[in-house]
Amino acid sequence: MTHSLLRPLLAALLPLSLGACSSLQSSDNFLGVITPYRVEVVQGNVVTKEQAALIKPGMxxxxxxxxxxxxxxxxxxxADxxxxVFTIRRRGAEPQQRNVMVLFQEDKVSKFEAAELPSERDFVNSIDVAKTGxxxxxxxxxxxxxALPVPPKPEATLADAAPQGPARSYPPLERTK
Known part of the structure; x- marks a missing residue:
């Protein structure tokens, strides 16, 4: 192939390949075969109904x-x-975001604000994408x-085995008079 034919061919293929990349970002798979990895993003503190019930004024x-x-x-x-803030984006589950605010007055809780919080069980069920049951x-x-195979019995333990190798004699640690 000559250079005169190669340049127009590359010029035609470049926009097509870039268009394929943009379509990968908008769909979950490419040709039904390749599924790109999506990072599960979890940020913040999960606050549940059970935890919120424990927060009392004056704490x-x-x-x-x-x-x-x-x-x-x-x-x-x-400072008071x-x-x-809690956010989670998990593949196969609806994204969630919750905000909880605690106000203090003289280092004691004066106000606790939160939208509808899930119970612990509801939260776990909402992020369980397997749902196999x-x-x-x-x-x-x-x-x-x-039905398990019986393990072989050891012939001798290390404690029962005789020491191997040459016998060594060491000089005494303290001087004898």
């Missing part, structure tokens, strides 16, 4: 931190406000145990 900052963890956002200009069996039945 100290340390008590709030024990229940909810360290806040994602603290601001030196609003802690923001707990099957729980794996983690124990063997008696029949399965009996």
């Amino acid at each position: 100290s900052r340390a008590q709030v931190r024990d229940v909810l963890g360290s806040p994602l956002l603290t601001d030196i200009f609003h 406000r802690w923001d707990y 099957r729980v794996p069996v983690l124990e063997l039945t008696e029949e399965q145990i009996k």
